[in-house]
Amino acid sequence: MFKGLKPIVYNGQEVWPLIEGGKGVAATNHASAGAWAAAGGIGTVSAVNADSYDAEGKIIPQIYKALTRRERHEELIAFAIEGAVQQVKRAFEISGGKGAININVLWEMGGAQRILHGVLERTRGMVAGVTCGAGMPYKLSEITASYGVSYLPIVSSGRAFRALWKRAYSKAAEWLAAVVYEDPWLAGGHNGLSNAEDPRAPQDPYPRVKELRAVMREGGISDDVPIVMAGGVWYLRDWADWIDNPELGTIAFQFGTRPLLTKESPIPEGWKAKLMEIEEGDVLLHRFSPTGFYSSAVRNPFLRNLEARSERQIPYSTEQAGDHTFQLDAGVKSRNFWVTRNDLLRAREWVGLGFTEALKTPDNTLIFVDTAERQLIRKDQADCMGCLSQCSFSSWADSETNSTGRLADPRSFCIQKTLQDIAHGGPTDQNLMFAGHSAYNFKRDPFYSNGFVPTVKQLVDRILTGD
Numbered sequence: 001m002f003k004g005l006k007p008i009v010y011n012g013q014e015v016w017p018l019i020e021g022g023k024g025v026a027a028t029n030h031a032s033a034g035a036w037a038a039a040g041g042i043g044t045v046s047a048v049n050a051d052s053y054d055a056e057g058k059i060i061p062q063i064y065k066a067l068t069r070r071e072r073h074e075e076l077i078a079f080a081i082e083g084a085v086q087q088v089k090r091a092f093e094i095s096g097g098k099g100a101i102n103i104n105v106l107w108e109m110g111g112a113q114r115i116l117h118g119v120l121e122r123t124r125g126m127v128a129g130v131t132c133g134a135g136m137p138y139k140l141s142e143i144t145a146s147y148g149v150s151y152l153p154i155v156s157s158g159r160a161f162r163a164l165w166k167r168a169y170s171k172a173a174e175w176l177a178a179v180v181y182e183d184p185w186l187a188g189g190h191n192g193l194s195n196a197e198d199p200r201a202p203q204d205p206y207p208r209v210k211e212l213r214a215v216m217r218e219g220g221i222s223d224d225v226p227i228v229m230a231g232g233v234w235y236l237r238d239w240a241d242w243i244d245n246p247e248l249g250t251i252a253f254q255f256g257t258r259p260l261l262t263k264e265s266p267i268p269e270g271w272k273a274k275l276m277e278i279e280e281g282d283v284l285l286h287r288f289s290p291t292g293f294y295s296s297a298v299r300n301p302f303l304r305n306l307e308a309r310s311e312r313q314i315p316y317s318t319e320q321a322g323d324h325t326f327q328l329d330a331g332v333k334s335r336n337f338w339v340t341r342n343d344l345l346r347a348r349e350w351v352g353l354g355f356t357e358a359l360k361t362p363d364n365t366l367i368f369v370d371t372a373e374r375q376l377i378r379k380d381q382a383d384c385m386g387c388l389s390q391c392s393f394s395s396w397a398d399s400e401t402n403s404t405g406r407l408a409d410p411r412s413f414c415i416q417k418t419l420q421d422i423a424h425g426g427p428t429d430q431n432l433m434f435a436g437h438s439a440y441n442f443k444r445d446p447f448y449s450n451g452f453v454p455t456v457k458q459l460v461d462r463i464l465t466g467d
Contacts, residue, residue: 002236002466004243007040008226008252010177011100011128011150015042018463019180019228021256022046022104022131024189024434025416026423030087031264034094035456037101042252044131045091047103047119049076049387049416050083051266062420064385069394070402073386077111081118088119092126100128102152106190107135108291110386110398113143120147129177134190134293135389138164141172150177152228156184156192157208158215165219178252179216180228181209184294185285187231188256188436193294199285205229206242213249223249230254234438234445237466255463257436261448263455268425271433272453274298280440290393290412298433302418310411312350312368313361314343331358331368359410362392367410380414387416 007014020036022028022044029051033043051059062079064072084103091101103119105112120127124147132140133154144151153169153176155161161179169176184193185202193199209227216225226249229242233253236243242251260267261275284299288306297303317324317338328337330347337358339347347358347368355368359377369377384394390404391397393412397404415432422431442448447462454462 001464002243003240005236005464006244008250010042013100015099016040016460016464017226017250017252018042018460019102019131019230019252019254020044020259021188021230021254022102023256023260024048024106025419026051027260027265027267027419027434028104029266030090030094031266032259032262032456033087033101034091035262035264036259036460037091037095037099039457039460040099041460042100042102042128043091043095044102044104045084045087047080047084047087047105047115048109049080049420050087052079052083052086059424064383069384069386069396072384073110073398073402076385076387077114077118080111080115081122084115084119085122088123088126092123101126102129102131103127104131107132107137107140108293108389109134110388110396112137112389113139116140116143120144120149124148131180133180133182133192134291136160136164138168141169141175145172145175150175152176152178152180154180154182154192154230155212156182157194158211160192161212162215162218165215170219173219173221176221176225178226178228179212180230180254181205181212182254183208183229183231185231186437188283188296188439189434190289190291190293190295191231193285199287199294205232209242209251210247213247216249226250226252228252228254230256231436232438234258234441235467236463240466257439258459258463259456260435261442261453262459263453267423270425271422271428274428274433275435275439275442276448276451278435278439278442283435283437283439285437288412290391290409290415291388292390292392296435296437298435298439300433301429302431302433306411306413309367309369309373312355313365313411314339314347315363315365316343317364328358328366331356331366337366360407361411362407362409369410377410380417381408383417384414385416391415 018041028046033045036043066072129150131152184191324338326344330351350368357374358366381394389398392409395404395408418432
């Protein structure tokens with residue numbers, strides 16, 4: 001047992017202060033969450049478009065039949081509720097009454113509030129808490145409290161928590177089980193890096209967490225309510241000075257990347273094998289996500305293609321003005337595009353290389369792609385099923401008009417399609433592969449030598465030693 005680490009009381013029973021991160025579309029499910037809880041920790045079922053199963057236990061493919069986005073959005077919500085309910089019930093059974101089962105939702109996912117109501121209504125007595133980030137989930141406390149379930153907001157600064165506390169959470173203070181601090185420079189997946197923060201200049205999490213605790217104390221929140229450190233957590237020994245530290249109060253730790261590589265982890269074998277090859281620096285903090293948030297993923301050919309797409313980009317004017325005095329004659333049929341001389345030459349060069357199609361972005365720029373990529377972008381935009389509350393890629397919005405009012409952005413991608421594909425056996429190099437920035441440890445950590453893949457129980461036991 002690592003020095004100073006003690007169980008915490010959560011949902012009325014003692015559990016280890018170790019939380020399994022609830023990774024988006026089908027990357028954590030009942031098997032991993034149930035096993036994590038059975039090992040005495042807090043397992044997390046991802047309630048983001050979770051898988052459901054047929055009578056034989058086979059995954060039911062989420063195929064959309066409706067013709068309009070609005071109708072497909074309704075199909076998506078039905079899939080999401082049914083899948084999450086099945087996952088929670090199975091996880092609860094596997095846990096055998098040990099540990100606890102949380103669910104994780106993204107506030108910016110399409111239909112988030114309806115899905116949360118739908119899942120909590122049908123899983124009474126099974127879900128201990130709801131972790132929720134990706135946006136400012138003001139209504140989270142009100143919804144979970146109405147089912148007698150705790151809430152664990154995910155924030156990346158004391159400032160964000162203060163806004164949530166003042167506006168909403170203080171009214172349901174007794175249901176606040178913990179506050180998750182997700183480090184925006186270290187965590188995998190979407191994160192809460194603000195426009196005032198530099199993606200290339202990581203800040204030490206300690207002062208930020210200390211500030212978060214100060215904000216919590218200011219609101220009268222007991223030091224027994226844990227702050228969960230999420231992002232970059234691998235070895236507990238690296239966090240020895242955080243444990244039992246009066247400045248920080250009670251601390252728990254969330255593991256998102258490490259549980260990807262276990263026997264019970266639902267991700268495909270090809271993805272597991274790829275994790276063993278990641279080097280330091282292979283995970284990129286980028287802003288291609290259609291959510292508008294920064295996110296971290298492996299810099300594979302899929303991500304490199306998005307980088308290259310954005311590099312083949314020039315600004316334009318619709319009339320001759322300033323230094324935009326040259327009429328664009330490459331990649332466009334209309335004569336209404338005025339560019340600089342230098343950009344005209346670049347556009348001609350790209351067209352010569354086969355990037356013959358210019359696509360407009362919402363920022364009065366053009367990107368250049370080949371014909372096949374143009375067709376794929378347009379098809380993915382047309383197939384949108386409203387998986388986000390707002391999507392820059394398809395310009396869908398979960399509103400009366402179902403539109404953001406902005407041009408669809410071809411620099412982004414369909415996140416639902418790629419996450420579903422990689423989670424169900426699609427190629428790891430042609431899909432978005434979320435990972436935290438400490439994923440390179442799979443290659444370095446002796447625990448995984450000779451290709452060893454632990455069970456969840458073996459992983460939890462290992463973590464408890466400090467390693």
